[in-house]
Amino acid sequence: MIEMKNVSKWYGPVQVLTDCSVSIKKGDVVVVCGPSGSGKSTLIKTVNALEPIQQGEITVDGTRVNAPSTDLPKLRSRVGMVFQHFELFPHLSVTENLTIAQIKVLGRSADEAKVRGLKMLDRVGLTAHKDKFPGQLSGGQQQRVAIARALSMDPIVMLFDEPTSALDPEMVGEVLDVMVGLAKEGMTMMVVTHEMGFARKVANRVIFIDVGGHILEDCGKDEFFSHPENRQPRTKDFLSKIL
Numbered sequence: 656m657i658e659m660k661n662v663s664k665w666y667g668p669v670q671v672l673t674d675c676s677v678s679i680k681k682g683d684v685v686v687v688c689g690p691s692g693s694g695k696s697t698l699i700k701t702v703n704a705l706e707p708i709q710q711g712e713i714t715v716d717g718t719r720v721n722a723p724s725t726d727l728p729k730l731r732s733r734v735g736m737v738f739q740h741f742e743l744f745p746h747l748s749v750t751e752n753l754t755i756a757q758i759k760v761l762g763r764s765a766d767e768a769k770v771r772g773l774k775m776l777d778r779v780g781l782t783a784h785k786d787k788f789p790g791q792l793s794g795g796q797q798q799r800v801a802i803a804r805a806l807s808m809d810p811i812v813m814l815f816d817e818p819t820s821a822l823d824p825e826m827v828g829e830v831l832d833v834m835v836g837l838a839k840e841g842m843t844m845m846v847v848t849h850e851m852g853f854a855r856k857v858a859n860r861v862i863f864i865d866v867g868g869h870i871l872e873d874c875g876k877d878e879f880f881s882h883p884e885n886r887q888p889r890t891k892d893f894l895s896k897i898l
């Protein structure tokens with residue numbers, strides 16, 4: 656579903672991704688972890704070309720992300736993205752947040768978009784809040800709306816960039832529960848998170864990326880957690896700080 660081959664990226668003179676190769680199959684749930692500044696956000700943003708790359712190749716469901724002929728709006732409409740800070744439109748109601756891209760990008764009718772959006776809102780348990788504005792919701796609720804918004808586009812892949820790290824601790828669970836549900840239904844997911852409980856529960860792979868954008872580990876979940884003796888020293892050091 657996602658194939659990254661020897662991807663490198665620089666910001667000016669600074670290399671932030673170094674020869675990264677990742678292969679994600681349909682239904683995979685891949686957790687990406689690593690220290691602050693290691694390139695996790697940059698890595699997942701390259702998947703839908705929110706960040707350009709200077710070397711290597713990325714394909715999503717057979718579409719070459721970096722080919723000049725690629726229809727980026729179309730590609731992005733198939734790749735759902737959920738950010739740390741929700742990024743809802745503050746001046747639009749929850750329902751409008753759920754429908755606007757369906758109408759503008761997918762060309763759905765307002766009625767069709769509303770039916771789909773409200774179905775996804777129900778799935779994240781927020782039907783009662785459909786007419787509110789984002790500012791009237793808690794952080795956890797806003798993030799669940801952001802997930803519902805992404806799902807309304809019928810994505811083939813979902814990318815999450817630290818979706819719970821801006822939340823008060825008591826709201827982390829409600830967002831993770833939605834993500835666990837998605838994972839169990841077979842959604843292909845690439846999730847930047849330090850929530851190792853989530854990783855243990857539903858990930859099938861864990862990638863550890865170190866400063867400079869070096870992928871140091873890419874292994875099965877069981878191997879990652881059950882055989883700490885096989886981990887790289889940098890990974891052990893990182894895990895000792897977050898676990």
Ligand code: ADP
Pocket residue numbers: 666671689690691692693694695696697698
């Ligand atoms: P992470 O998500 O792992 O914390 P990022 O992908 O955000 O890391 O950043 C990786 C590196 O790239 C960091 O050194 C960061 O300072 C740098 N960086 C991120 N965005 C930009 C940018 N727009 N311009 C220049 N440097 C950037």
Ligand code: MG
Pocket residue numbers: 695696697816817
């Ligand atoms: Mg980041």
